[in-house]
Amino acid sequence: MANVDIRIRAVDTLLTPDQINERLPVDDATAHFIAQSRQTIEAIIKGRDRRLLAIVGPCSLHDPRAALEYAGRLKALGEQIGDVMYPVMRTYFEKPRTVGGWKGLILDPRMDGSYDIEEGIIIARTLLLDIVKLGLPVGCEVLDPIIPQYIDQIISWASIGARTIESQIHRNLASGLSVPVGFKNSTSGDLHNAINAIKSARASASFIGMDYSGASAIFRTTGNECGHLILRGGDQGPNYYEDDVEGARSMLEAAGLEQAIIVDCSHANSRKKHDRQKRVLRSIIDQVRWGETAIRGFMLESNLNEGCQAIPSDLSLLRYGVSVTDACIGWEETERILLHAAELLRQADSEGALRQPL
Secondary structure: OOOOOOOOOOOOOOOOHHHHHHHOOOOHHHHHHHHHHHHHHHHHHOOOOOOEEEEEEOOOOOOHHHHHHHHHHHHHHHHHHOOOEEEEEEOOOOOOOOOOOOOOOOOOOOOOOOOOHHHHHHHHHHHHHHHHOOOOOEEEEOOOOOOHHHHOOOOOEEEEOOOOOOOHHHHHHHHHOOOOEEEEOOOOOOOHHHHHHHHHHHOOOEEEEEOOOOOEEEEEOOOOOOEEEEEOOEOOEOOOOHHHHHHHHHHHHHOOOOOOEEEEOOHHHHOOOHHHHHHHHHHHHHHHHOOOOOEEEEEEEEOOOOEEOOOOOOHHHOOOOOEOOOOEEOHHHHHHHHHHHHHHHHHHHHHOOOOOOO
């Protein structure tokens, strides 16, 4: 056995999903709210609910106290815009890395390379429960295929990132998730991989995974009928303009898929400049007002305070409510642009002539 696991430094035990779920259960009232929010999001994606899905929140979460404060503010704002938008808090705990860097709260909760993953799972599940109990749905990016077993009971929406949409593992996983799943276009800007991923996730699949008891199991899925496309721009620039959306809609139609598009206001669509997100949102709202029915929602990277910061060796120097990954707009800007966008949508509805194809 001398040649077995020669590059494994250690193997640590991890609480099973069942054990974590028993420690941090979902009560009946919370489970009912989650089920309702999933149904609402599906109705928006399917075009039965005319509101826009507003997936809003920090690029990543690292401070539970700041995240919960943000959630309280978003919940209050949602009560003002809920007639035309359905807010879902972006609660991203895993960060894909091209080379290196902090991999997110679940994998490295202490932000020091200690990788206490069990602690990270407990913190993440606790935070998700706290947010949902405020009456605010949450959405996550699915990266590690095992992590959903610990938190999937709580989330109402999920995404597959631009770097993982070609992964058969993630396509299979999406086919079995109980929530609507958005697929981002490739970092190059190409849409074909995302559209193929949506089609793949619609089909039934069988794959090996870990069940709630921690045992290896074969999962056999029914397929996910609520996959949708996320436009996030690419290497050649943004792809949220009218021609881009029209082209994406035509490609979805040709593939026999629901013509459902969410526009990511950040990443390449904002040319990685956080303060340009409002331009993207303005274009989205204008397109919706003038009858673009394929746009079902948008994503905003937003935090309590504007900008981003490097992770210092002395964590006491971290600025409260400021992203440690991509730069975000601050809360005041978030509130301002969402209230304005909501008012524009109301005006369009009241005028009658708008929100109808020309």
